[in-house]
Amino acid sequence: MSDIENKIQEEAKKALEGGDVSVVIGWGAGSAPFKTTPVFIEKPEDADKLVWNPACVNNLAVYLPKLANDKKVGIVAKPCDIRSMIGLIQEKQIKRENLYIIGLGCAGVVDAFNLDSQDFHLQDVIGLDWTSDGLKVSTTNGDYTLSCSDCLRDMCLVCTKREPAIFDVKLGEAVQPSDIRESLIPELAEERKAYWSEQFSKCIRCYACRQVCPACYCKTCFADRVEPKWTAKKATAEEAWMFHATRMMHIAGRCIGCGECERICPVGIPVAELAREMAQAVKDTYGYEAGDPNQESPVLGQYKEEDFDPAHHGG
Amino acid sequence: MTQETAVIENTTQEAAAKKEWQPTILGILCNWCSYAGADLAGSARLHYPETIRIVRVPCSGRVDPMFVLKGFQKGFDAVIVLGCHPGDCHYAKGNYYARRRIALVKDLLKSLGIPEERFHFEWVSASEGNRFAELVTEMTEKIKKLGPFEGVTP
Numbered sequence: 001m002s003d004i005e006n007k008i009q010e011e012a013k014k015a016l017e018g019g020d021v022s023v024v025i026g027w028g029a030g031s032a033p034f035k036t037t038p039v040f041i042e043k044p045e046d047a048d049k050l051v052w053n054p055a056c057v058n059n060l061a062v063y064l065p066k067l068a069n070d071k072k073v074g075i076v077a078k079p080c081d082i083r084s085m086i087g088l089i090q091e092k093q094i095k096r097e098n099l100y101i102i103g104l105g106c107a108g109v110v111d112a113f114n115l116d117s118q119d120f121h122l123q124d125v126i127g128l129d130w131t132s133d134g135l136k137v138s139t140t141n142g143d144y145t146l147s148c149s150d151c152l153r154d155m156c157l158v159c160t161k162r163e164p165a166i167f168d169v170k171l172g173e174a175v176q177p178s179d180i181r182e183s184l185i186p187e188l189a190e191e192r193k194a195y196w197s198e199q200f201s202k203c204i205r206c207y208a209c210r211q212v213c214p215a216c217y218c219k220t221c222f223a224d225r226v227e228p229k230w231t232a233k234k235a236t237a238e239e240a241w242m243f244h245a246t247r248m249m250h251i252a253g254r255c256i257g258c259g260e261c262e263r264i265c266p267v268g269i270p271v272a273e274l275a276r277e278m279a280q281a282v283k284d285t286y287g288y289e290a291g292d293p294n295q296e297s298p299v300l301g302q303y304k305e306e307d308f309d310p311a312h313h314g315g
Numbered sequence: 316m317t318q319e320t321a322v323i324e325n326t327t328q329e330a331a332a333k334k335e336w337q338p339t340i341l342g343i344l345c346n347w348c349s350y351a352g353a354d355l356a357g358s359a360r361l362h363y364p365e366t367i368r369i370v371r372v373p374c375s376g377r378v379d380p381m382f383v384l385k386g387f388q389k390g391f392d393a394v395i396v397l398g399c400h401p402g403d404c405h406y407a408k409g410n411y412y413a414r415r416r417i418a419l420v421k422d423l424l425k426s427l428g429i430p431e432e433r434f435h436f437e438w439v440s441a442s443e444g445n446r447f448a449e450l451v452t453e454m455t456e457k458i459k460k461l462g463p464f465e466g467v468t469p
Contacts, residue, residue, distance in 0.1 A: 192428030197468035222381065230381055237468035242388045245427060245467075249380040252419045274426055281422035286415070300419070303411035305401070310418040311437050 004104070004172045005052045008076055011102050011169050013047040015074045021100050024074035025063055027056040034112045034125050038063070050076060052172075054110040054128045054135055057153065059258045061085045061214040065093045074100040078109070079174070080155070082164045083256040083291025084214035090297060091254075093217055096166075103167030107175035108148060108156030110135065111263070115151055119144060130175065155259030155272060165293050196241070196274075202267040203240035205233065209261035209271055210247065215254045222246060248274050253282040253299030256291035338392035338458040340451070342367045343382055345375045347405040348440045349397035355444030363448040364455040367395070375399065376409025380420045383434065387424075392464045393433045393454060397447075400438040410438075432457060433464060 008026065015021040028039030028049045036055045040063075041047055060075055061084035067073050077085070082103055088094045107130045116122040120139045127138040135146045149157060162174035207223065210216045222230045223243055231242040248271075255275045262272035282288050285308050288299040296302075344350040350371045356363065368391075372378055375398025386394040396417060404410040417436045424434055435454060439447055 192426065193467075193469065194428070196427055200468060230385065238388060238466065241427075241467045242384060245384045245423060246381050248423055248426075249384070249420065252423070277426045278419070278423060281419065281426075285418055285422075300412070300415055303408065303415055305411070307411070307414055308418060309401070309414060310421055311414075312435060 005050070007171050008052055008102060008104075009047045009050050011171070012041055012050055012074060012076070013044045015100050015102075016041065016044040016047065020072050021074040022071045023067065024050070024076070024100075024102075025060045025067070026050040026076035026102075027052065027058065027060075030055070032122075032125070033127050034110070034115060034122060052076070052104065054108070054130055055112065057109045057111075057260075057263060059084055059212070059214055059260045061088065062212060062260075064088060064099070064214070065217045068094045068098045072098050072100060074102065076102045076104065077164070077167075078104055078106045079161050079164050080106075080159065080256060080258045080291075081214075082166060083161065084258060086165060086291045086293050087215060087254055087256060087298075088217070090295060099168075101164070101167045101169075103164030103170045105164070105170070105172040105174035106156075106159075106162045108152040108159065108162075110151050111153040115146075153259060153263065155257055155262075158276070159257075161291075165291070197237055199269045200240040200244060201237035202269055203235060203237070203244070204267060205235045205240060205243065206266060208264045208266065209269075212260045212264045213251065213255075214258070214260075215251045215256075216247070222250075244269075244271060244274070247271075248278055251275060252278045253286075253288060254290050255279055336459070336463065337364065338366050338455060338463070340367045340393045340395060340454060340458065341386040341391040342369045342395045342397065342451075343378050343386075344369055344371055344439075345398040345405075345410075346371055346373050348399035348403060348438075349375075349447070351441035352397075352439045352443045352447045355441065356448040357444075359444050361444060361448040363451040366455045366458075367451050374404065374406050374409035375413035376404070376406065378413055378416070380416055380423075383420050383424075387429060387433070387464070388467050390464060390466060392461075393435065393458045395435045395437075395450070395454060397437055397439045397450075400440055403440065427467070429467065430461065432461060 012024040016024060024041040026039055027036040029051055030037045034055050036051060038058050038060055039049055059081045061081045089096050124139040124141060125137055129136045133145050134148055135151050137144045137146060164170055232239050257276055257279055259272040262270055282299055286299050344353060378396055383394050398410045398413055401410060425431060
């Protein structure tokens with residue numbers, strides 16, 4: 001995969017040297033071999049800081065509404081990140097002509113916290129790479145190969161869109177994992193309320209899920225408003241319910257399922273699970289999927305006269 | 316507590332205990348059809364339970380899903396949203412947008428485990444005063460059977 005890493009660096013360098021791209025957003029080496037961090041490359045000679053490995057989890061589209069408004073921005077992106085960008089373009093938050101997309105075929109990325117439960121310690125890991133059998137983990141005590149279901153992030157296991165939908169340069173090949181799971185949504189029908197009540201009672205209202213979400217770009221979030229006060233600041237399950245339920249409604253039909261909200265949550269609330277259910281409901285009812293370049297507007301910004309009618313026809 | 320206030324307290328408690336529990340229903344009504352329908356029910360002297368608290372909005376398209384969520388969070392036993400029939404919107408298409416939103420609110424409430432009987436969405440026109448009175452009666456009976464809403468996070 002270092003081959004693709006080199007190509008990414010070359011493309012980024014070329015774009016920056018060309019002059020019209022002012023910054024290239026990508027992933028750089030993180031504080032440990034199983035981590036990466038977003039980097040903003042402004043000089044062509046810094047392009048070799050860009051990396052591409054199974055730990056490139058961040059959805060970098062979140063930076064675009066602020067950066068790509070008045071200047072052209074290069075961005076290294078996975079297919080899911082690109083679907084976020086398509087949403088932002090449809091909602092007129094960024095312009096396509098302000099983007100230079102280095103699109104990557106994807107084999108899924110790794111949940112670092114899932115690695116530790118295997119035969120080795122996380123601190124011994126020196127490198128990660130994809131192989132045809134799964135994920136190769138190089139450690140100081142030798143190499144291990146993990147199956148996808150043991151290490152890939154949940155959202156990657158249910159992902160079926162591994163080719164970039166729009167791009168300026170395309171690198172790498174999409175790989176469908178052999179042991180893909182259909183869906184991870186648990187059957188919680190009876191106990192849902194108690195389940196979510198317990199989950200939301202953990203919420204500390206740090207709003208990290210909102211900050212990391214490319215679809216949450218509002219300049220003033222309802223949660224920060226004092227008048228009207230939609231949700232109080234106190235960290236109770238009930239107020240957290242109001243926050244999360246409203247956020248789910250706001251991203252319904254717009255969430256592309258990158259799962260960043262769930263990854264970033266410091267207390268481990270599976271918010272992406274709810275978002276996936278909403279996305280499924282939107283797909284079932286309106287045949288609409290967020291991040292589709294053929295759509296013109298979000299699902300709630302359009303209607304058809306023959307739409308499904310949720311009204312109760314009493315009498 | 317003085318003797319007088321204690322007497323008052325006891326009397327009100329006794330009265331409350333004797334009285335049958337009544338649900339409190341939040342009704343969000345479009346100004347042009349459903350609110351006029353409710354008005355017609357009143358001017359026609361139709362009887363319906365005094366369980367509904369009406370919020371008048373300019374159009375069902377004004378109904379932010381947060382109104383419904385907030386209603387449940389604040390402990391209403393049920394929430395009703397009423398708007399003009401499709402094709403009858405005063406603003407031509409507000410209720411079409413509302414229809415999509417409400418469909419998704421229903422899905423969200425289902426995902427969160429809020430009983431679907433507690434949320435009701437219907438088209439009620441300005442001439443359907445009867446239907447409005449009927450609807451509030453039906454809803455009140457249904458919620459009485461279900462009992463008080465135990466909150467969004469019990």
